[in-house]
Amino acid sequence: MKLEHPHQLILDNVSRFVDLTELEKQKYLSLLTAIKVKKKAFLMQAGEIAKYEYFITKGCLKVYTLDEDGAPHISMFAVEDYWTGDMASFITKEPSRYFIKATEDSELLGISRLNYDLLFQEIPKFERFYRILYQKSLINYIRRSNHGISLTAEERYIEFKKKYPKIVNRITQKDLAGYIGITPEFMSKIITKVNRM
Amino acid sequence: MKLEHPHQLILDNVSRFVDLTELEKQKYLSLLTAIKVKKKAFLMQAGEIAKYEYFITKGCLKVYTLDEDGAPHISMFAVEDYWTGDMASFITKEPSRYFIKATEDSELLGISRLNYDLLFQEIPKFERFYRILYQKSLINYIRRSNHGISLTAEERYIEFKKKYPKIVNRITQKDLAGYIGITPEFMSKIITKVNRM
DNA sequence: TAAAAGTCTTAAACTAGTTCATTTTTTTTC
DNA sequence: GAAAAAAAATGAACTAGTTTAAGACTTTTA
Numbered sequence: 001m002k003l004e005h006p007h008q009l010i011l012d013n014v015s016r017f018v019d020l021t022e023l024e025k026q027k028y029l030s031l032l033t034a035i036k037v038k039k040k041a042f043l044m045q046a047g048e049i050a051k052y053e054y055f056i057t058k059g060c061l062k063v064y065t066l067d068e069d070g071a072p073h074i075s076m077f078a079v080e081d082y083w084t085g086d087m088a089s090f091i092t093k094e095p096s097r098y099f100i101k102a103t104e105d106s107e108l109l110g111i112s113r114l115n116y117d118l119l120f121q122e123i124p125k126f127e128r129f130y131r132i133l134y135q136k137s138l139i140n141y142i143r144r145s146n147h148g149i150s151l152t153a154e155e156r157y158i159e160f161k162k163k164y165p166k167i168v169n170r171i172t173q174k175d176l177a178g179y180i181g182i183t184p185e186f187m188s189k190i191i192t193k194v195n196r197m
Numbered sequence: 198m199k200l201e202h203p204h205q206l207i208l209d210n211v212s213r214f215v216d217l218t219e220l221e222k223q224k225y226l227s228l229l230t231a232i233k234v235k236k237k238a239f240l241m242q243a244g245e246i247a248k249y250e251y252f253i254t255k256g257c258l259k260v261y262t263l264d265e266d267g268a269p270h271i272s273m274f275a276v277e278d279y280w281t282g283d284m285a286s287f288i289t290k291e292p293s294r295y296f297i298k299a300t301e302d303s304e305l306l307g308i309s310r311l312n313y314d315l316l317f318q319e320i321p322k323f324e325r326f327y328r329i330l331y332q333k334s335l336i337n338y339i340r341r342s343n344h345g346i347s348l349t350a351e352e353r354y355i356e357f358k359k360k361y362p363k364i365v366n367r368i369t370q371k372d373l374a375g376y377i378g379i380t381p382e383f384m385s386k387i388i389t390k391v392n393r394m
Numbered sequence: 395t396a397a398a399a400g401t402c403t404t405a406a407a408c409t410a411g412t413t414c415a416t417t418t419t420t421t422t423t424c
Numbered sequence: 425g426a427a428a429a430a431a432a433a434t435g436a437a438c439t440a441g442t443t444t445a446a447g448a449c450t451t452t453t454a
Contacts, residue, residue, distance in 0.1 A: 073347045087336055091336065124321070127321075127325045128324045128328075130328045131324050131327045131331060135284065141338040141339060142338060145272070152411095153410080173431075184431080184432075185414095186412070187432095188432055192434095382402090382441095382442080384402095397453090398451100398452085401450070402450090403446105403447085404446090404447090406445095408443075409440105409441090410442090413436100413438075414436090416434085416435090417433080419432070420432085423428075
């Protein structure tokens with residue numbers, strides 16, 4: 001079977017953890033919805049209930065909340081081959097506190113809550129896929145939340161550059177500040193300083 | 198079948214997400230190891246490879262790293278009915294950077310890496326159990342890592358007290374400071390101030 | 395139950411990061 | 425491709441949290 005790029009990409013992603021038969025692959029793809037968003041468009045806004053979990057096949061998006069003062073706090077950047085969404089809202093069906101906004105024209109595959117539940121009934125192998133996917137994400141988050149608290153902003157910036165060299169060049173300094181957890185002004189100072197070294 | 202308290206506690210924990218038959222329960226319990234640690238004793242030290250994941254049936258433990266300056270950063274407190282360990286090291290078999298130390302005489306049930314892998318072969322239902330367990334932990338960590346970055350230390354303390362009222366009274370102020378991410382001196386100031394309000 | 399070890403409090407001097415205000419540079423839009 | 429909008433740089437005054445040091449209080453241990 002000849003597949004277009006987005007479908008091939010998501011099947012490769014899934015096959016890192018589980019092996020699917022041809023039939024299962026077809027069944028799986030039939031449960032996904034293709035979605036396009038233009039740069040600056042919202043995939044989701046705070047107050048809504050997260051309808052989908054997304055796999056990015058092209059582009060770049062940012063996931064963020066606004067605090068009481070209206071300052072954005074970015075929790076992740078998602079690019080090709082990443083999963084994103086607001087899992088808390090997706091699972092609990094409570095309103096989200098997050099915005100998801102495309103920072104480039106982007107293409108995604110979404111799985112709805114209904115199809116997500118169906119997926120486990122129809123192809124139990126996906127329990128294993130998600131078990132391993134969540135395990136890996138958890139390991140990442142634990143690392144990050146401990147790092148976040150023990151490093152200075154400058155160290156966090158250097159780590160980010162090392163860990164995500166491709167993402168740094170695709171986002172604005174302002175958004176990076178929102179991710180690192182500092183003001184854009186201080187971000188600017190750090191970058192000037194680090195480049196001087 | 199009459200079970201002692203620790204076994205009943207862990208089966209109740211598992212049955213929140215999956216239903217096990219009597220046979221599966223017995224099989225599961227046979228894969229666990231009962232462990233006791235005295236107050237101040239280490240369950241694990243940095244440099245070791247995490248041999249077990251632990252379920253606490255009695256007591257309280259802290260999980261922490263030391264930064265370059267030797268200052269402790271506590272990533273979690275684990276009490277009755279909690280799971281703990283260093284998942285990154287347990288899964289990757291790389292040396293851990295964490296210490297796990299009992300802050301009270303404690304009793305745990307451990308599952309070894311060998312038995313963890315065996316568990317999924319013998320009782321595939323556990324893929325589902327861990328899928329849901331990791332999903333919930335992930336939701337918690339995401340919340341915490343965003344909170345951590347956007348709140349002041351005083352706000353983080355107030356949140357902690359609200360979320361874990363029973364744990365606050367079981368740990369020292371110094372350890373709480375290590376969790377909140379501030380010095381014990383500043384923790385002392387915050388507590389004095391908050392109590393005055 | 396006395397001594398030792400660890401925890402908590404207080405305070406003064408310090409630093410990483412913020413706030414606010416202005417100018418320059420880059421990107422977007424029509 | 426000019427005008428408007430957004431992002432980045434710079435600097436001065438400010439604040440949340442650190443550091444160091446010393447004394448009071450509690451818990452552990454022999």
